[in-house]
Amino acid sequence: MELREFLKPFQKNIGLILGVSLFFGAATYLVSASLPLKYRASATVYVQRVADESKGNYFTYEGYYAQKAAQEYADTVLGFLQSPDIIHRAVQIVYPKLDEARFKKIQKSIRAEKRAPQLVLVTVTLPNGGEAKQLISALAQAAQERAKLLNQSGNEAMQIDLLASEPLLEEIRPHKGLNSVVASGVGFVLACIIVWLKEYL
Known part of the structure; x- marks a missing residue:
């Protein structure tokens, strides 16, 4: 043909x-x-272990070990930010009264991934930009609370901080x-x- x-x-x-x-x-x-429009809030969590101050003029490996410990601890922080109990605590801070169905929906909007040895990126995507930013801050607060509780019986020099003063907000259009x-x-x-x-x- x-x-x-x-x-x-x-x-x-x-x-x-x-x-x-x-x-x-x-x-x-x-x-x-x-x-509908959606908003994605993102923030970077920095994990560090404060090294003990060197005494006198002696050289120590404390700074090196502090950095290595923080790198390993970042995996724990990543687990914090992905765990249902930490997410539930953060959601309670932003939404004091929330039913189980909506909690599960909000839980699916949260993402956490390790971007560098001591950096964890957290993102929240919601229809309300203000709530997305609040939830990011609440997640950091909940993780800090849990870390502080665990540090009472462990290493109190471990710290979790946000790199920026407030989360970055992006508008997502179809x-x-x-x-x-x-x-x-x-x-x-x-x-x-x-x-x-x-x-x-």
């Missing part, structure tokens, strides 16, 4: 193909435009244009498949 013969059904149904493609694109654009282009492409391919099946099967 020549290429010209193969393309005839598509040329004959070009209106249908373009119509389906435009419909998919327009529908996706409208759906994307109707989606990619209406990109989503529409992708949807139009999908609609175009789908319409071509339908025309081909109708013509040759």
Whole structure:
């Protein structure tokens, strides 16, 4: 079969193909435009162990061991920020009265990952930017409370601090244009498949 013969059904149904493609694109654009805005708050947690002051003019390895201990402790802090009890405590600080269903929804919006040996990045994505920032601060507070409690029977020189005075807030908007282009492409391919099946099967 020549290429010209193969393309005839598509040329004959070009209106249908373009119509389906435009419909998919327009529908996706409208759906994307109707989606609510979200806000992502992020903060970096710095984990350190304060080295003991050197006495006299003697050289010590305290600073080196303090840094190594802090690097290992960062894994514990990461676990804190991902644990349900710490998250629950943080959520209670921001939302004193909260049902279990909404707690689980908020819990899914929290992410924590280790970015460097002593740095842990925490992000919270919520429809309300103010609440997202408050929850970040509450998570840091809850982690600090737990660390302080554990340090009472361990190493009191360990500290958890936020690098910035307040979390960074970003507005997350749906990619209406990109989503529409992708949807139009999908609609175009789908319409071509339908025309081909109708013509040759």
